[in-house]
Amino acid sequence: MSGVLRYDRGTLLLVGTPAPPALPSVFRWDARVEAWRAPAYRYFEVASELRGQLQANRAPQYRRLALDYTPPYALHPHQREALAAWKQNRGRGLVELPTGAGKTALGLLALSWAGRSALVVVPTRVLMHQWYAELRSAFPDLPVGLIGDGEHEVFDLAVATYDSAAIHAEGLGNRYGCLILDEVHHLPTDFYSPIATYSLAPYRLGLTASLERSDGRQELLYEYVGPLVYRKEAAELKGSVLADYRIEEVRVALSPSERAAYRQALEVRNAFVQAQGIDLGTLAGWAEFVRRSSRSESGRRAMRAHREAARIATAAPAKLRALEVILTRHSGQKTLIFTKENDLAYQVSQAFLLPCITHQTPIKERQALLEGFASGRYLAIVSSNVMNEGINLPDAAVAVNLSGSAVEREFIQRLGRVLRRSGDKRAVLYEIFTEATREQRASLQRRGLERPAHPVSPLPSRPLSWEDLGEG
Incomplete structure (x- = not known):
């Protein structure tokens, strides 16, 4: 096969080749540019399948870095286990650890092992500056960039807020071979998802205390970042790693009068819900209640009653x-x-x-x-x-x-x-x-007393090699 693989505004573009039988299934023909196009986040499988068949691979613009991070303290067993599980899954996956369990050190070790240009993405400016300080301390010989809070420094090591990374996702997508997504539960929204989907980073680590989202969209994380490879709960670490x-x-x-008002409000809401055949016990049912409540006076009255019941209980x-x-x-x-x-x-x-x-x-x-x-x-x-x-x-x-x-x-x-x-x-x-x-x-x-389980995924037998991508 001939052809050149390029990065184009959050996608992969394969140009200069007809439709060969071995073309990865993620490609679709784009008649506008007469080339084959695929999502950037599928780069790992694309590069692996096309290895040795391309005229040139010009998609990645990240660099090989000589990173050698040694934590200032001995790693706890759970940190070693989490890092090993992530490596075994070819440097892709999600890790659930409670606050204070050393997720930052895990992220630094992961990007050091990846040895490629790395972007750390965080939800707040406070966390951005915390990670910036950690990166400066861990890798003192390399400049560290900030992307957010009025800065736009696209260096080989950089920290970005989710907002800024999403805004600049097309431009950043091929600059980094490793993505560290702190508080990764923020990612699966329409605005933030391009941080991952427009990126061709083969290495991806998502860190969080809990994957769960009220909208159920945590399932997207498995596609965009990788499976859940490791989890520890606070109860397992208390008294040792944690306080x-x-x-x-x-x-x-509630007082008798508060209880009466609470019940009255629920009766108004439930009358509407039952008349509409809505099940408030599901996310879809709640969304339907919100939608229908705006269409009539009885619906608006039901929503006001719902909020009043919540206010009485809360306050x-x-x-x-x-x-x-x-x-x-x-x-x-x-x-x-x-x-x-x-x-x-x-x-x-x-x-x-x-x-x-x-x-x-x-x-x-x-x-x-x-x-x-x-x-x-x-x-x-x-x-x-x-x-x-x-x-x-x-x-x-x-x-x-x-x-x-x-x-x-x-x-x-x-x-x-x-x-x-x-x-x-x-x-x-x-x-x-x-x-x-x-x-x-x-x-x-x-408190996790009524929850579905997120199972830790089985891991492959062989870790990722850069030779798999033809970049070795």
């Missing part, structure tokens, strides 16, 4: 009374209080005179509050989701879940805020919910 911890369930009750005054007991019990210990809603976060802040961080908090103010917490000026902070990921507060010992979603990842992330080892710290997470409401089941779901 010892316990979880305490705190049930509170029950009994929760604040329980929180007061907890804060008194742990007086002098650093405490993180989590909510799902801004309104509840502000309510707690005003009731207990605590600093509050939400998505509306300016960056400089947010940083000042976190620094105040780290220094001991503030002993407690309340936040609505902002502190779920991307912060490092090793001496926080107490976490309180006042409200949240049913997604297990949220619980794992919040627990992870207090799991980093610091001396002989014993951490505790309080799970407060209003019993006999939807909150009770959501609490069970986010």
Whole structure:
């Protein structure tokens, strides 16, 4: 076979060849340019199948790098096992590890082993600068680029936010042979997916505390990044790698008047749902409820009732009374209080005179509050989701879940805020919910007590060789 393989705006283009029988099935004829086109993320299988048959392979523009990273501490067994599993799967796959279990070191070891230009993708600017510092320390002889936060430095080693990597996905797609996707559960959206699908990187590592997404789109990660090759849960690492911890369930009750209002709201919602034949127990059913509720006054009334029921359960005054007991019990210990809603976060802040961080908090103010917490000026902070990921507060010992979603990842992330080892710290997470409401089941779901399993995939017998791609 003759022909030249090129990279073209997030795809592979095979030009100068007719349709040979051995052409990989992922190619489709593009009459506009009279060439064969395939998704860029299928590069590994394309290059492997066409090895030795091409006139030239001009698709990859990444470089071979001499990387040699040695962690400043002895690796824990789970880190060695995770790295070995990823290597055995030819440098492609997903790893689930709790916060504080050394995912960053694993990523550095992976890109060092890959030995090619590498892009690390993270969800926040805070994490971008943390990874930048880690890369500078691990590879002091190489420049490290930033892509995001006003910077666009496309170096052989670079860190990008998901937003910036998605915006520039077409231009970055053939520049990197290794993708490290931190907090990879962010990836499977219409906006972020091109980071992976427009990339021809043969090596891909996705890191997360939990793959689960409320929309079920985590299944796309298996195609775009690779199978789940390794998992450890916090309970398996507590007292050794992570701080010892316990979880305490705190049930509170609605008052008689609150209970009556809650039931009335549910009756209004359920009447509409039943009349429409909608099953709210599924993602598709919830999407259908949202769609149909906007089409009629009865539907809009049902949605308002649904939100009112949620508000009654979430903002029950009994929760604040329980929180007061907890804060008194742990007086002098650093405490993180989590909510799902801004309104509840502000309510707690005003009731207990605590600093509050939400998505509306300016960056400089947010940083000042976190620094105040780290220094001991503030002993407690309340936040609505902002502190779920991307912060490092090793001496926080107490976490309180006042409200949240049913997604297990949220619980794992919040627990992870207090799991980093610091001396002989014993951490505790309080799970407060209003019993006999939807909150009770959501609490069970986010704690992993009602969840489907994501199995670890069987691994191939032989790791990836660069000779497989004709790049050796």
